[in-house]
Amino acid sequence: xxxxxxxxxxxxxxxxxxxxxxxxxxxxxxxxxxxxxxxxxxxxxxxxxxxxxxxxxxxxxxxxxxxxxxxxxxxxxxxxxxxxxxxxxxxxxxxxxxxxxxxxxxxxxxxxxxxxxxxxxxxxxxxxxxxxxxxxxxxxxxxxxxxxxxxxxxxxxxxxxxxxxxxxxxxxxxxxxxxxxxxxxxxxxxxxxxxxxxxxxxxxxxxxxxxxxxxxxxxxxxxxxxxxxxxxxxxxxxxxxxxxxxxxxxxx
Numbered sequence: 001x002x003x004x005x006x007x008x009x010x011x012x013x014x015x016x017x018x019x020x021x022x023x024x025x026x027x028x029x030x031x032x033x034x035x036x037x038x039x040x041x042x043x044x045x046x047x048x049x050x051x052x053x054x055x056x057x058x059x060x061x062x063x064x065x066x067x068x069x070x071x072x073x074x075x076x077x078x079x080x081x082x083x084x085x086x087x088x089x090x091x092x093x094x095x096x097x098x099x100x101x102x103x104x105x106x107x108x109x110x111x112x113x114x115x116x117x118x119x120x121x122x123x124x125x126x127x128x129x130x131x132x133x134x135x136x137x138x139x140x141x142x143x144x145x146x147x148x149x150x151x152x153x154x155x156x157x158x159x160x161x162x163x164x165x166x167x168x169x170x171x172x173x174x175x176x177x178x179x180x181x182x183x184x185x186x187x188x189x190x191x192x193x194x195x196x197x198x199x200x201x202x203x204x205x206x207x208x209x210x211x212x213x214x215x216x217x218x219x220x221x222x223x224x225x226x227x228x229x230x231x232x233x234x235x236x237x238x239x240x241x242x243x244x245x246x247x248x249x250x251x252x
Contacts, residue, residue, distance in 0.1 A: 002083035002134050006030040006075050008062060008119060009089030011038035013192030014138070017212040018086065020046065023053045025216075030075035030082065032060035033089070054079065062089045062115035072122040084134040085123035086219070087116050087161070094153040105153040112157035113164075120164060124180075132179040136219050137165040141188045141233055144240035145248050162186070162225075169224060184225040185215055188233035204232060 005022055009015040011033035019029055023046045031039050039057035046055050056078040060071045076082045091111040095101025120135065127133030139162040142155035162184050169182040189204050190211030206229060218226035227233035240248055 002027070004028045004030070004079040004082050005084045005086065006032070006072065006082050006123075007086045007088055008032050008060065010042065011035040013208065014187070014190060014212055014215070015086075015088045016042050017208050018088070018216060019055075020049075021209075021212055021216045023050045023055070025220075026053070028054040028079055029056070030079055031055065031057045032071055032075070034059065034061050060089075062119060063110055065115070065118040068115070068118040069122045069125075072119075072126060076126055081130060082123075082126055082133065084136065084219075085119070085126070086136040086138065087119045087123070088136075088138045089115065089119070090138065092151075092154055094150050096149050097152055101150075108153050109157055112154070113160045116161045117164065120168065124168060127180045128178075131177070134180070134219075134222060135165070135168065135182045137161055137182070137184050138215075139165070139184055139186050141186050141227060141237060141240070143186060144237050145245075148249065166225075181222045183219055183223055185218060186225065186227045186233065186237065187211065187215065188227065188229060188236070190215075190228075 005027045007015050007018055007029065010019050010031035019031055019042060023029060031042065033039055036057060036059040043055045043057050046053060056075060058071050058074060060067055062068055089111070091108045093104040093108045095104055116137070120137070123133070123135050127135065140158035142151055143158035143162045146152065147155040165182050165184040172178070172180055172182065190206055191208045211229060214229040218228055227237045240251065
């Protein structure tokens, strides 16, 4: 069992719900985010429901790359090692390319790619030292194709982190005598703080608890990659990958 789990971006949404569900399964937790007061509230909630679970919290802006390495090391010290690290922190800002939204698009790239790289570097360094561990990278179904409008940059960043995780997984194939796994998750539409401001109804949206339950199930199985929830996103992902662009445009 991967007992000790670090989750970045754990102050709300998918990260916070993963913390709740992993705590219910008996995992000790290291939770990081910029909003440490939210983490403290979550820790109190988890400790009330599961008093035997050890939860540590640390403020972390993942765009402070030196802090990423320092906080991962501190969390490992707090819990006596980390067995699983979930690279969950992300950003969904953006605008259609060429409409003056460069700064928002750049911020999304910096958070979703460069900061994710820092988290992967810190995680894998720890796992290589231990000879064991499980890296989980949260991508998105939007990674399946280039997408238009305000999600063009976001989709591109999620494709990038999926390839990053796959490259790490391929590296591990060349290594012997380790117990290190890499999982890439491709969530579909799961209700979270990131999308709660969307006014129009989003087709196929599931509630946070249901969506995260499917994420946790895939993580526990340590699959290489998974569309979550599997239905309808696994078949839809294949359509998005291979259908002509015009059809994909109508789907979204």
